[in-house]
Amino acid sequence: MWEAELDGSTIHLAVEGACGGTTVGIQLARQAILAGGRVLWASPDLPDGTRFSQLFADLDLSVSSRFHGLNLGGNLDRALESLLNASKMLPGVSLVVLDDFCPDHGRIPKDVSKAVNKFTSSTEWTTLMISKGGEAMDGSPLIARGAAALNHDEVWLLTRPVANSTRVLFKGDDEVSLRLEEQGFVLA
Numbered sequence: 222m223w224e225a226e227l228d229g230s231t232i233h234l235a236v237e238g239a240c241g242g243t244t245v246g247i248q249l250a251r252q253a254i255l256a257g258g259r260v261l262w263a264s265p266d267l268p269d270g271t272r273f274s275q276l277f278a279d280l281d282l283s284v285s286s287r288f289h290g291l292n293l294g295g296n297l298d299r300a301l302e303s304l305l306n307a308s309k310m311l312p313g314v315s316l317v318v319l320d321d322f323c324p325d326h327g328r329i330p331k332d333v334s335k336a337v338n339k340f341t342s343s344t345e346w347t348t349l350m351i352s353k354g355g356e357a358m359d360g361s362p363l364i365a366r367g368a369a370a371l372n373h374d375e376v377w378l379l380t381r382p383v384a385n386s387t388r389v390l391f392k393g394d395d396e397v398s399l400r401l402e403e404q405g406f407v408l409a
Contacts, residue, residue, distance in 0.1 A: 375392065
């Protein structure tokens with residue numbers, strides 16, 4: 222299975238629609254839990270139960286209890302404050318995933334950027350922010366909307382260049398070829 226370095230950085234993952242951004246988050250959650258960490262997941266909806274079950278199938282049920290979900294509905298600033306409080310109460314948080322933290326298109330609203338930046342400024346774990354990317358006008362495959370307004374250490378772009386299970390993850394200047402399988406992403 223593909224793994225990424227979980228080094229305490231803040232990563233903005235911009236994705237093409239329906240190409241597996243949430244699966245990347247679930248896979249990194251699995252990786253963090255297997256390494257002994259705890260994961261906080263915040264999004265308007267919990268991850269797809271079938272996909273979650275596929276990626277967590279070989280884990281002991283007690284280990285899966287280190288995955289905690291929080292709804293990002295309503296006031297984002299309050300939701301992120303609750304998430305920060307939970308992270309301080311729960312021991313060993315090593316990954317926080319903010320999935321679909323902003324609208325799917327257009328500019329990321331300033332209040333969303335402000336709330337996310339406030340949250341990420343006080344973290345010691347890896348934070349993965351997943352959002353829909355935008356169309357690039359310069360020939361590149363995708364852009365991370367709001368990249369200039371959001372505090373992050375890295376921008377990743379997940380694309381689906383052809384209509385099959387192949388994906389390309391752009392991590393800075395590096396390209397990682399991935400294949401989406403039932404148990405998650407593997408190196409292609």
